[in-house]
Amino acid sequence: MTGRAQHDPIDVDARRSAFDGALVGLALLSSDGNTVVVANPALHALLARPSGSLDGAPSTDLAAGPSSLHSGIRVWRRADGVEIDVRVRRSGDTLVVEAVDPDEAAHSEANRDAMADAGLGEWRWDRASGYVTLSHRAARILGQPPGRSVTWGVLRPFLIEPERVALLVEQAVTSLEPYRFETRLAIEGRGVVVQVSGQALTDENGAFTGMVGVVQDITTRIETRSELQAHDHRLRAATAVARLGIFEWHMLDDHAVWENDRMFEIFGHAPEDGTIGKTDFLNGILHPEDRASVRKAISAALREDRDLHISGRIRRKSDGAWRTIDMAGRFERDAPDRLPRRLIGVVADVTDRRLAEERQTLLIRELHHRVKNTLATVQAIVGSTARTATDIDSFYEAFVGRIKSLAHTHSVLTEATWQTASLTGLLLNELRPYAEVAEAGGEDGRVVLEGAPIDLPSDIAVPIGMAIHELTTNAAKYGALSNRTGRVTVAWDLEPGGPAGTLRLTWRETGGPPVQPPRRQGFGSRLLQRVLITQVQAEVTTDYAPDGFSLTMRAPLPKRNASLNPLA
Template identity: 60%
Template sequence: MDNSGEDDRGADLRAPGLHEAVFAGASIGLALIAADGRTLRDVNPFLCRLLGYMPGSLAGAPVTNLLTDRTPVLAPGIRRWRRADGNGVDLRLTITPAPHDGRGDADLVAVVEPVDADELVRAEQNRDALVAAGLGEWRWEATSGQVSLSRRAGRILGYPAGRSARWSTMQTGFVSEDHERIHGIVAAALARREPWEFESRFTRGNDGMEVAVGVRGAPTYGADDTLTGMVGIVRNVTRRIEAQKLLREREQRLRVATSLASLGIFEWHLLDDAAVWENERMFEIFGRRAEEGGVGKGEFLNRFLHPEDRPHVRRAITKALREDGILKVSGRIRHFGTGAWRSIEMAGRFERDEPDRLPRRLIGVVADVTDRLQAQERQTLLIRELHHRVKNTLATVQAIVGSTARTASSIDNFYEAFVGRIKSLSHTHSVLTEDTWQTAKLHGLLVNELTPYIETEEDGSLESRVSLIGPVVDLPSDIAVPIGMAIHELTTNAAKYGALSTRQGRITVSWSIVPGGEAGILQFAWCESEGPPVSVPSRQGFGSRLLQRVLTTQVQAEVRSEYAPEGFRLSMLAPLPARNAALNPLV
């Protein structure tokens, strides 16, 4: 065998034209490639170590064995190499012709460098802008299902930069309830050959922390128009999502507070005179359906607001626009559903984009204060009524003192008569005060006066010597006091001189309501029987004067008294005044 031939071939394999020391000691990957690009003639130690092989072991190796896609010809660009341990690594190749000695085709020299992760998935040239915006880049390869991440994307998702994992592995990081939604969004976009985007929660691959991410992507296609992969960006939107959540919670608390306070919330946009009614209470106040939407300023002033209130409401709006931006105004609106006039109070603030510019919108609240104003009116009326009653009561007491003193035969007699009449007056007022409608039942006044003089049955009713016959009648306060005093005088006289002064005496009281007047006419009859013989009194006492004068003047009643021997009788026709509903505090 000619050893000289082996020496020549060995010289070829040792990269002729390059200094051996430079080739072997270079701190960058170098490879000598056959002219057809299919065979590695020699690989320097640095590249061998990068690929996990022993130095010198790759000389003569076919290219197809070292590339993951089994490409038979080595070409410039980023290529996926297969390491000795079977894993892949992305390397960039820069290929130039080697010095040629004129014999045959020239070999090729390849400079092989590790690929920067950002370079691997570069989708835009302006990388600084992406980083500043908190965006990370990613790439998905259709043939391998591999996902490549930039450094920023790797930090967001918790995976190493570069070729991190297959999509089948990485997609498990998204919450399971979003899988179907995400698949639907991407599939629909691919069918339209359009970009897509979605937001979801994602469990980071390195620490298991859950973050919210926004993902955008677009498909890439090969020369034959088939899908080769997708490229896109990913962003950590956790802070924004949390801020939106907090904002929604604050809005919810505000809605709850305004609902409990029965406040309607609205927003009025000045430029297009459009209003947004934010809660159900606004529609309830105006009597509109939610599907009808809110009303602008023009419709509010011309259709809903009371004509008498329009000038001062317009002035209030103009003042708020020109001055401090705070609007406080009240008025009456016609309820759209019932047609009734309701009183409202409105408060809001005009918002400006800049201090010197016109306001852009008004945000405010509306309260229906109809019930409150009516309650205030009732309170005022009740106070006036109270003053009137106190005045009348004092006048009645004064009359009782004077008349009792003139007819009393002794101090004891004066005291007994005076105290009885004051107690009767007090009881009638107590009944009126306790009743919500400020009325007193006629039956109750009679029972209260008659019970102390006779026995009662086991069921609490009066014994058979007293008969009370008539319907339930509520006496308004205007006539309850004088009629109560009259019943007291009739009872007192019967106990002293009439039917109640003996065990055999009987009293029958009957009443009814007959048509007439504002609320009917009370027809009242007091009949005594089986008592001592009755005769016309020689002089008129206080009781008689009260029956005639008080009932006639204060009640406008027609009173007739009969002193028949078989028993005293009194009949009365008293017009009932109309009940004043405003005095009812529950209305």
């Protein structure tokens, strides 16, 4: 009895039925791979082709080239020309083809290198077994062998904050929501910062079965970020100490960003007022006289690609005061030949510094003027004292006394930064050594001073101080202070008139020896004529009545120069 034929008809029919009824696409190629011998209905449906149309068709109708017929995720074409991702499994001349989910297509073998280059490693944790499966990249990041190799218990000791990580994972399991966190590891004695992303997995009944995700080594990124933050903190500390405002001006939309509170202080803005763009700055905030020079400086910095340095006056919003600022910055360009996109710079309020520099210049000029006047006064003292002295001792006594008076007046002015000298102080300095002084109408002293406090500007303090010295010296030698019964009364007030009022001062002596008019003009008379009248433009009246000498002086007070006041 002969055996059954090699291909039993029943067996062939069964195979054909299984071939046609398969849920995945099946195709049998010719031995050279160029022709589709037969394809099942599932493959025709996948490629949107009429049933049987692929049988005997060239294999190029399936894919662009022979490589697309090899195993892997490939790109094939449907009948309408649309390209689709399919998974091909080839065994000899037989192809098994099925559609691929877009996520699966993106997760192709070709993408693994890209993920590795990005520092991303994949992991999967199976709840039932407790094992974590690590890709090669994930294994290198975590310092573990790749594959299904470790458990959570093995990984936990490497975590710096295991409790926090466990809590985050527990919350993700409860919510079944994707999660992401950063944490630190200690691997082989070095610190590593990783970013972990994951998603809980469930079965068809919604029960939690495990997790999948990726891990990324972000140590370098964190270190760079920390260094940038430290640099930013150092910069902000330095600018705070230097009281500098930091800003950015974005040129395309004319929008400014003020980086610190000092910018708001300089411009007198509250945070709710917002910032100032270039248009508002040039047309509304900047002083009209400074706008042309500032525009010119900006144009030059743009044209020559150099740092911007400008100075100008701005009106502060909070109080309307004009303030002087210095601004420095640099334009940032995307490329050397392109227009800059923003200006980064600093602003300093230099108003007080500029005023101090102006005061210093004025003080130097004032000093030169005072030295010149002082030398002229000393020259006059020397000449007049020499002409009136009878011997060297009398010359020395008179000369030294007058120089001391001059020095005292200058000392008072110097202590007041060349501003003012108290009239009362000048009188007390000269009169107190000779007699008791009663101020404001007192009767106990031989010297009475009556008048409100008046500060003499430096322009007239020196000559008036010299005049007081001469009047006191004459009273001590020949007048009311030369005996035990004489009295000196000095009264003054401020009358209207002149730039800052007119000083009216009266010197009156009583109770001294009988007075006789001088036979010749001594130094005192010359001083009153030469210094008071010439330098102070004062009106001086003298009376040599027998019962006592008197003098009345009316001197216009010059206006004080506020720029010389260091406290202004």
